[in-house]
Amino acid sequence: AIDIAKLRGQSGLITLDPGFKNTGSTQSAITFLDGEQGILRYRGYDIEELAEKSNFLEVSYLLINGELPSKTQYERFSQRITTHTLVHEDIKKILDGFPSVAHPMGVLSSLICSLTAFYPNSLDPNNTQEEIELSIVRLMAKMPTFAAWAFKNKVGHPVNYPDNELDYCSNFLKMMFALPAAKYEADPVISKALDKLLILHADHEQNCSTSTVRVVGSSQASIYASISAGINALWGPLHGGANQSVIEMLEAIKADGGDSKKYLEKAKDKNDPFRLMGFGHRVYKNFDPRAKIIKKAADEVLAKLGIDDPVLNIAKELEEAALKDQYFVDRKLYPNVDFYSGIIYRALGIPTDMFTVMFALGRLPGWIAQWKEMRENGEPIGRPRQVYVGPTQRPFVPISER
Ligand code: ACO
Numbered sequence: 489a490i491d492i493a494k495l496r497g498q499s500g501l502i503t504l505d506p507g508f509k510n511t512g513s514t515q516s517a518i519t520f521l522d523g524e525q526g527i528l529r530y531r532g533y534d535i536e537e538l539a540e541k542s543n544f545l546e547v548s549y550l551l552i553n554g555e556l557p558s559k560t561q562y563e564r565f566s567q568r569i570t571t572h573t574l575v576h577e578d579i580k581k582i583l584d585g586f587p588s589v590a591h592p593m594g595v596l597s598s599l600i601c602s603l604t605a606f607y608p609n610s611l612d613p614n615n616t617q618e619e620i621e622l623s624i625v626r627l628m629a630k631m632p633t634f635a636a637w638a639f640k641n642k643v644g645h646p647v648n649y650p651d652n653e654l655d656y657c658s659n660f661l662k663m664m665f666a667l668p669a670a671k672y673e674a675d676p677v678i679s680k681a682l683d684k685l686l687i688l689h690a691d692h693e694q695n696c697s698t699s700t701v702r703v704v705g706s707s708q709a710s711i712y713a714s715i716s717a718g719i720n721a722l723w724g725p726l727h728g729g730a731n732q733s734v735i736e737m738l739e740a741i742k743a744d745g746g747d748s749k750k751y752l753e754k755a756k757d758k759n760d761p762f763r764l765m766g767f768g769h770r771v772y773k774n775f776d777p778r779a780k781i782i783k784k785a786a787d788e789v790l791a792k793l794g795i796d797d798p799v800l801n802i803a804k805e806l807e808e809a810a811l812k813d814q815y816f817v818d819r820k821l822y823p824n825v826d827f828y829s830g831i832i833y834r835a836l837g838i839p840t841d842m843f844t845v846m847f848a849l850g851r852l853p854g855w856i857a858q859w860k861e862m863r864e865n866g867e868p869i870g871r872p873r874q875v876y877v878g879p880t881q882r883p884f885v886p887i888s889e890r
Pocket residue numbers: 507725726727728730755756762763764765766767768769770771819821824825826
């Protein structure tokens with residue numbers, strides 16, 4: 489066994505692995521991912537089966553607690569979440585401070601972080617099991633409210649309060665789309681499709697945002713602060729922000745005459761910074777199982793809603809062309825989860841700059857489960873090393889002599 493005390497203070501060997509391409513940061517029992525074979529499992533259950541037979545709250549329970557809930561456990565879990573959907577009225581004042589041009593991801597991460605102020609007890613690293621459970625319930629319950637409010641701020645409409653008679657997704661849709669003095673009822677086709685999308689995004693082991701949540705949490709910061717940091721990490725276009733970039737890219741191709749081949753060539757040109765958004769993945773080198781399910785769901789949803797989206801045809805053309813192109817084949821670049829998700833979000837009426845917020849809504853139980861596992865394992869503070877390449881020691885020169 490390694491004697492940690494003896495090693496303390498010694499500089500030892502440092503492995504240099506930019507982007508942590510081959511460095512494991514933890515042992516985890518939450519999500520299994522085989523990038524070569526395109527397998528994704530939450531707590532041992534195949535993603536295909538969960539997407540088909542389960543629902544988002546049940547999958548959330550599974551991720552957070554490790555086992556599928558009994559009927560009573562499920563009812564208690566959903567009931568507790570429903571009870572906590574309302575947020576403190578003062579949070580509306582924070583929301584009001586944001587200009588309408590504010591990106592909803594920035595608003596969402598700020599509102600989640602503001603929970604540290606409304607529940608300061610969460611700052612105590614010695615929270616009891618019961619207190620941690622309550623924080624988790626609050627997060628699951630209030631996230632849809634914040635997400636919908638971030639949208640309302642953007643469009644300049646009054647916010648809607650949660651409707652606790654509704655299921656998780658229908659409540660969210662109502663808070664997003666209901667307008668004063670107009671009746672709104674979420675279409676069950678849309679609620680169901682949204683629920684499936686959330687399941688597909690619910691966890692994905694040690695990706696950028698999840699690692700962020702674990703690293704921030706490892707300093708014993710509050711769970712709210714840790715999740716808020718995860719939201720910010722997800723925002724970037726190389727991670728969750730890709731779903732927004734995909735639709736923007738497809739729209740740009742459409743506006744430019746719909747020539748997908750031209751853009752395929754641009755993506756291959758090393759002197760051009762353009763990348764085919766929604767293509768490639770750090771771990772999946774064969775196919776992304778989530779992309780397969782989403783592609784099928786996109787076809788179904790568009791057919792059910794009677795939508796003919798020309799952007800879907802461009803996406804399909806791009807995929808077909810890329811799968812036959814040696815550049816993409818050699819580098820094992822396939823459509824990832826974000827390639828088709830934006831098309832469904834659009835069909836569901838979700839505006840483009842809310843796409844990454846939808847991803848965050850889905851990823852929340854995964855972040856929570858990973859934060860909880862990190863704490864329960866008593867993992868040390870995350871603190872990577874470096875290889876210093878700056879100047880060696882130099883004498884200080886006073887400003888008058890420089
Ligand atoms: N278009 C064109 N070329 C690409 C693309 C792309 N989308 N993705 C990777 N490549 C090329 C790179 O230029 C590189 O080529 P080279 O070997 O000739 O230099 C090679 O493929 C390997 O790419 P890396 O960037 O080294 O791979 P990495 O694992 O670091 O990056 C990433 C993975 C970030 C997902 C990348 O494929 C990418 O930028 N994709 C587009 C953005 C995207 O869709 N992100 C969402 C990811 S899924 C998610 O976060 C939920």
